[in-house]
Amino acid sequence: MLYHFIGHKIGDIQKDMRSRAIKNTKFDPWNDPGNIMIQAILGYLTKLETNYENYGVIVYFKKGFVIIGALLYSINDNKCTIHRLGVTKEYRRQNIGTKMVEFLELYLKIVNVKEISLYSSDELYTIKFYKKLGFEIVYSTNMIKHLK
Ligand SMILES: CC(C)(COP(=O)(O)OP(=O)(O)OC[C@H]1O[C@@H](n2cnc3c(N)ncnc32)[C@H](O)[C@@H]1OP(=O)(O)O)[C@@H](O)C(=O)NCCC(=O)NCCS
Numbered sequence: 065m066l067y068h069f070i071g072h073k074i075g076d077i078q079k080d081m082r083s084r085a086i087k088n089t090k091f092d093p094w095n096d097p098g099n100i101m102i103q104a105i106l107g108y109l110t111k112l113e114t115n116y117e118n119y120g121v122i123v124y125f126k127k128g129f130v131i132i133g134a135l136l137y138s139i140n141d142n143k144c145t146i147h148r149l150g151v152t153k154e155y156r157r158q159n160i161g162t163k164m165v166e167f168l169e170l171y172l173k174i175v176n177v178k179e180i181s182l183y184s185s186d187e188l189y190t191i192k193f194y195k196k197l198g199f200e201i202v203y204s205t206n207m208i209k210h211l212k
Contacts, residue, residue, distance in 0.1 A: 066167050070120040077109065077121065101131040101152065108136055108148050116140060122164050126155070135164040137180075144172055146182040165197050172211060181208045 069077045105121060112119040116138035124133030132155045136148040146168070151160045172180065184190045184205045191205070199207040 065125045066163065067123050067125065068120060068167065068171060069123065070118075099131065101134060101150075104148075104150075105131070105134050105136065112136060112138055112147065122167055124151070124160050124164055133160045133164055135168060137168060139172075139175070139177055142177050142179075144168070144177050144180045146180060149182075161193060162197065169211060178211050179208065180211065181206065183207075 069080055105123070109119075109121060118140065119136070119138040122135040122137075123131055126132045131152075133151040134148065135146060137144055137146050139145075146165075149161060149164065151158075168180070172178075180199075181202070182194070182199070184194055184207055186205050191201070191207075194207050194209075197209070199209040202208050
Protein backbone atom coordinates (compact mmCIF):
# COMPACT_ATOMS: atom_id res chain seq x y z
CA MET A 65 0.00 0.00 0.00
CA LEU A 66 1.33 3.41 -0.96
CA TYR A 67 0.37 6.53 0.94
CA HIS A 68 1.27 10.09 0.15
CA PHE A 69 1.45 12.61 2.95
CA ILE A 70 1.72 16.24 1.94
CA GLY A 71 1.90 18.97 4.51
CA HIS A 72 3.30 22.26 5.51
CA LYS A 73 3.69 21.17 9.06
CA ILE A 74 5.25 17.98 10.32
CA GLY A 75 2.47 17.78 12.93
CA ASP A 76 -0.14 17.57 10.14
CA ILE A 77 1.69 14.74 8.45
CA GLN A 78 2.04 12.87 11.73
CA LYS A 79 -1.62 13.43 12.56
CA ASP A 80 -2.72 12.24 9.12
CA MET A 81 -0.54 9.14 9.32
CA ARG A 82 -1.67 8.33 12.82
CA SER A 83 -5.36 8.62 12.01
CA ARG A 84 -5.01 6.43 8.92
CA ALA A 85 -3.04 3.84 10.86
CA ILE A 86 -5.58 3.72 13.66
CA LYS A 87 -8.43 3.47 11.15
CA ASN A 88 -6.78 0.54 9.40
CA THR A 89 -5.43 -1.45 12.29
CA LYS A 90 -5.41 -1.36 16.05
CA PHE A 91 -1.69 -0.71 15.89
CA ASP A 92 -0.41 2.85 15.82
CA PRO A 93 3.07 2.76 14.26
CA TRP A 94 3.83 6.35 15.32
CA ASN A 95 3.70 5.32 18.93
CA ASP A 96 6.08 2.43 18.47
CA PRO A 97 9.46 3.76 19.62
CA GLY A 98 11.19 0.66 18.23
CA ASN A 99 10.15 1.44 14.67
CA ILE A 100 13.43 2.61 13.18
CA MET A 101 11.92 3.59 9.84
CA ILE A 102 9.53 6.00 11.51
CA GLN A 103 12.27 7.53 13.63
CA ALA A 104 14.29 8.09 10.45
CA ILE A 105 11.36 9.64 8.61
CA LEU A 106 10.44 11.94 11.49
CA GLY A 107 14.05 13.01 11.98
CA TYR A 108 14.43 13.97 8.36
CA LEU A 109 10.98 15.56 8.07
CA THR A 110 11.99 17.98 10.79
CA LYS A 111 14.90 19.10 8.59
CA LEU A 112 12.61 19.51 5.57
CA GLU A 113 10.12 21.51 7.59
CA THR A 114 12.87 23.91 8.64
CA ASN A 115 14.23 24.43 5.14
CA TYR A 116 11.38 24.03 2.64
CA GLU A 117 7.84 25.24 2.20
CA ASN A 118 6.59 22.31 0.13
CA TYR A 119 7.60 18.83 1.01
CA GLY A 120 6.05 15.44 1.45
CA VAL A 121 6.62 11.81 2.17
CA ILE A 122 5.53 8.75 0.22
CA VAL A 123 5.34 5.73 2.46
CA TYR A 124 5.04 2.08 1.51
CA PHE A 125 3.23 0.00 4.11
CA LYS A 126 3.08 -3.74 4.23
CA LYS A 127 0.16 -5.52 5.89
CA GLY A 128 -0.29 -4.49 9.52
CA PHE A 129 0.81 -0.94 8.76
CA VAL A 130 4.49 -1.72 9.01
CA ILE A 131 6.53 0.79 7.03
CA ILE A 132 8.94 -0.89 4.62
CA GLY A 133 9.74 2.01 2.33
CA ALA A 134 9.81 5.78 2.32
CA LEU A 135 10.63 8.61 -0.07
CA LEU A 136 11.04 12.17 1.18
CA TYR A 137 10.97 15.06 -1.26
CA SER A 138 10.61 18.80 -1.51
CA ILE A 139 9.39 21.09 -4.29
CA ASN A 140 10.81 24.53 -4.90
CA ASP A 141 10.39 26.75 -8.01
CA ASN A 142 8.57 23.93 -9.81
CA LYS A 143 11.54 21.61 -9.29
CA CYS A 144 11.50 18.53 -7.12
CA THR A 145 14.36 17.18 -5.03
CA ILE A 146 14.39 13.65 -3.65
CA HIS A 147 16.13 13.89 -0.28
CA ARG A 148 15.80 10.37 1.04
CA LEU A 149 14.69 7.08 -0.45
CA GLY A 150 14.97 3.77 1.29
CA VAL A 151 13.49 0.29 1.40
CA THR A 152 13.98 -2.06 4.37
CA LYS A 153 16.72 -4.58 3.55
CA GLU A 154 14.63 -7.74 3.38
CA TYR A 155 12.14 -6.11 0.97
CA ARG A 156 14.62 -4.80 -1.57
CA ARG A 157 14.59 -5.93 -5.22
CA GLN A 158 10.80 -6.24 -5.16
CA ASN A 159 10.15 -3.09 -7.15
CA ILE A 160 9.11 -1.06 -4.09
CA GLY A 161 11.69 1.71 -4.66
CA THR A 162 10.60 1.93 -8.31
CA LYS A 163 6.93 2.14 -7.36
CA MET A 164 7.58 5.00 -4.92
CA VAL A 165 9.50 7.04 -7.52
CA GLU A 166 6.85 6.35 -10.19
CA PHE A 167 4.14 7.41 -7.74
CA LEU A 168 6.01 10.67 -7.08
CA GLU A 169 6.27 11.27 -10.84
CA LEU A 170 2.51 10.87 -11.27
CA TYR A 171 1.92 13.45 -8.55
CA LEU A 172 4.49 15.85 -10.04
CA LYS A 173 2.67 15.72 -13.37
CA ILE A 174 -0.51 16.86 -11.65
CA VAL A 175 1.23 19.80 -9.98
CA ASN A 176 3.14 20.64 -13.17
CA VAL A 177 6.64 19.96 -11.91
CA LYS A 178 8.98 19.04 -14.74
CA GLU A 179 12.24 18.08 -13.08
CA ILE A 180 13.50 15.82 -10.31
CA SER A 181 17.04 15.97 -9.00
CA LEU A 182 18.85 14.12 -6.26
CA TYR A 183 22.20 13.12 -4.86
CA SER A 184 22.50 9.36 -5.06
CA SER A 185 24.81 7.45 -2.78
CA ASP A 186 28.00 6.58 -4.66
CA GLU A 187 27.18 2.86 -4.61
CA LEU A 188 27.06 1.55 -8.17
CA TYR A 189 23.76 -0.20 -7.56
CA THR A 190 21.93 2.99 -6.55
CA ILE A 191 23.22 4.77 -9.67
CA LYS A 192 21.99 1.77 -11.66
CA PHE A 193 18.61 1.96 -9.89
CA TYR A 194 18.13 5.64 -10.78
CA LYS A 195 19.41 5.20 -14.35
CA LYS A 196 16.82 2.48 -14.91
CA LEU A 197 14.21 5.02 -13.82
CA GLY A 198 15.45 7.48 -16.46
CA PHE A 199 17.77 9.69 -14.38
CA GLU A 200 21.01 10.98 -15.88
CA ILE A 201 24.20 11.92 -14.09
CA VAL A 202 24.86 15.66 -14.05
CA TYR A 203 28.18 15.31 -12.22
CA SER A 204 29.48 12.89 -9.64
CA THR A 205 26.40 11.52 -7.83
CA ASN A 206 24.11 14.43 -8.73
CA MET A 207 21.37 13.05 -10.98
CA ILE A 208 18.45 14.59 -12.81
CA LYS A 209 15.33 13.50 -14.66
CA HIS A 210 13.28 15.76 -16.92
CA LEU A 211 9.62 14.80 -16.87
CA LYS A 212 7.53 14.95 -20.04
C1 LIG B 1 18.20 1.96 -3.68
C2 LIG B 1 16.93 1.29 -3.14
C3 LIG B 1 15.96 2.38 -2.67
C4 LIG B 1 16.29 0.48 -4.27
O1 LIG B 1 15.02 0.00 -3.84
P1 LIG B 1 14.44 -1.42 -4.34
O2 LIG B 1 13.01 -1.47 -3.99
O3 LIG B 1 15.30 -2.51 -3.85
O4 LIG B 1 14.66 -1.29 -5.93
P2 LIG B 1 13.82 -1.99 -7.10
O5 LIG B 1 13.43 -3.36 -6.71
O6 LIG B 1 12.72 -1.08 -7.51
O7 LIG B 1 14.95 -2.05 -8.24
C5 LIG B 1 14.76 -1.58 -9.55
C6 LIG B 1 16.02 -1.85 -10.36
O8 LIG B 1 17.15 -1.13 -9.83
C7 LIG B 1 18.34 -1.94 -9.94
N1 LIG B 1 18.79 -2.37 -8.60
C8 LIG B 1 18.18 -2.13 -7.40
N2 LIG B 1 18.91 -2.67 -6.40
C9 LIG B 1 19.98 -3.25 -6.95
C10 LIG B 1 21.09 -3.98 -6.44
N3 LIG B 1 21.23 -4.22 -5.11
N4 LIG B 1 22.03 -4.44 -7.30
C11 LIG B 1 21.91 -4.22 -8.63
N5 LIG B 1 20.87 -3.55 -9.19
C12 LIG B 1 19.94 -3.06 -8.37
C13 LIG B 1 17.94 -3.16 -10.74
O9 LIG B 1 18.11 -2.84 -12.12
C14 LIG B 1 16.46 -3.31 -10.38
O10 LIG B 1 15.72 -4.00 -11.35
P3 LIG B 1 15.71 -5.61 -11.33
O11 LIG B 1 15.45 -6.04 -9.89
O12 LIG B 1 14.59 -5.96 -12.27
O13 LIG B 1 17.05 -6.05 -11.81
C15 LIG B 1 17.26 0.32 -1.96
O14 LIG B 1 18.25 -0.57 -2.37
C16 LIG B 1 17.72 1.00 -0.68
O15 LIG B 1 16.92 1.38 0.15
N6 LIG B 1 19.05 1.16 -0.51
C17 LIG B 1 19.61 1.80 0.69
C18 LIG B 1 19.34 3.27 0.73
C19 LIG B 1 19.83 3.98 -0.50
O16 LIG B 1 20.91 3.72 -0.99
N7 LIG B 1 18.97 4.89 -1.03
C20 LIG B 1 19.22 5.63 -2.25
C21 LIG B 1 20.29 6.62 -2.12
S1 LIG B 1 19.64 8.25 -2.06
